[in-house]
Amino acid sequence: MVTGASGGLGAGVVESLRRAGMDVVGVDLRPDDSTTVSLDVTDSGAVEEFFDNVESRAPIDVLVNCHGVLQDLTDVADTPDAELSRVMTVNFVGAFHTCRAAASRMRERRWGRIVNVASQAGRAPWPGTAVYGASKGAVIALTQGLAAELGPAGVTVNAVCPGVMLTSMTEGAFLSAGGTREEAARLLQAKAESLPVRRLGTAEDVGSMVAYLVSPGASFVTGTTQNLTGGEQYF
Numbered sequence: 001m002v003t004g005a006s007g008g009l010g011a012g013v014v015e016s017l018r019r020a021g022m023d024v025v026g027v028d029l030r031p032d033d034s035t036t037v038s039l040d041v042t043d044s045g046a047v048e049e050f051f052d053n054v055e056s057r058a059p060i061d062v063l064v065n066c067h068g069v070l071q072d073l074t075d076v077a078d079t080p081d082a083e084l085s086r087v088m089t090v091n092f093v094g095a096f097h098t099c100r101a102a103a104s105r106m107r108e109r110r111w112g113r114i115v116n117v118a119s120q121a122g123r124a125p126w127p128g129t130a131v132y133g134a135s136k137g138a139v140i141a142l143t144q145g146l147a148a149e150l151g152p153a154g155v156t157v158n159a160v161c162p163g164v165m166l167t168s169m170t171e172g173a174f175l176s177a178g179g180t181r182e183e184a185a186r187l188l189q190a191k192a193e194s195l196p197v198r199r200l201g202t203a204e205d206v207g208s209m210v211a212y213l214v215s216p217g218a219s220f221v222t223g224t225t226q227n228l229t230g231g232e233q234y235f
């Protein structure tokens with residue numbers, strides 16, 4: 001199960017897992033094709049119903065949380081309650097709902113893989129992204145806590161922290177920062193050139209990392225946060 005399957009990175013994860021031979025069910029608030037199912041992860045009842053429904057046919061052995069929203073790029077001092085609530089609810093509470101639904105079922109079956117797509121901002125937010133960063137920091141803590149709880153049951157739980165990946169979310173953020181398309185393109189180019197690998201990340205980069213983390217060979221890898229930043233260092 002992959003959430004945010006219609007998104008730039010989610011679509012890459014779905015493709016990568018299908019290539020690895022898995023049967024994938026993608027879900028999204030706004031499904032963009034016939035294979036993606038409509039699900040709002042902020043609705044805990046709908047999430048439980050979805051798990052029951054799918055699992056009446058086949059177990060969900062792998063959960064990848066790849067849904068998310070970026071915040072309006074504003075300083076904490078200027079952030080209204082509604083924006084705080086929107087970002088925390090989608091990014092953290094939504095991931096909590098799917099993790100909880102998966103955890104109870106995987107624990108019982110004594111096998112499972114959970115990957116939560118967090119963000120570099122979850123560990124090192126830059127100005128204007130403290131709320132988004134806090135929501136992703138909460139996802140990282142959830143990941144670590146779950147890994148400790150579920151390790152004895154053979155379930156691994158890891159977080160992936162992408163840096164700047166080329167998707168519409170990133171283009172929107174750079175447009176907001178740059179003001180014009182030309183300036184946004186210039187900023188993106190400068191960002192790419194500042195990285196050791198001299199390019200921005202892609203959906204395939206995330207898909208490859210997730211495919212490894214959910215593979216049988218990664219059974220000793222749990223409770224980790226994997227940086228996916230093209231070599232940019234942060235703590």
Ligand SMILES: NC(=O)c1ccc[n+]([C@@H]2O[C@H](COP(=O)([O-])OP(=O)(O)OC[C@H]3O[C@@H](n4cnc5c(N)ncnc54)[C@H](O)[C@@H]3O)[C@@H](O)[C@H]2O)c1
Pocket residue numbers: 003004005006007008009010027028029030039040041042065066067068069070090094117118119120161162163164165166167168169170
């Ligand atoms: N693009 C980047 O540079 C970048 C960097 C770090 C982390 N991330 C994270 O990676 C994930 C995917 O990002 P993306 O770039 O593909 O963004 P995106 O906007 O292309 O995709 C996000 C998807 O999540 C879906 N979604 C939003 N709210 C939902 C809800 N309530 N229920 C179900 N689905 C919902 C959206 O409809 C969208 O299809 C997000 O968690 C994002 O925070 C992205």
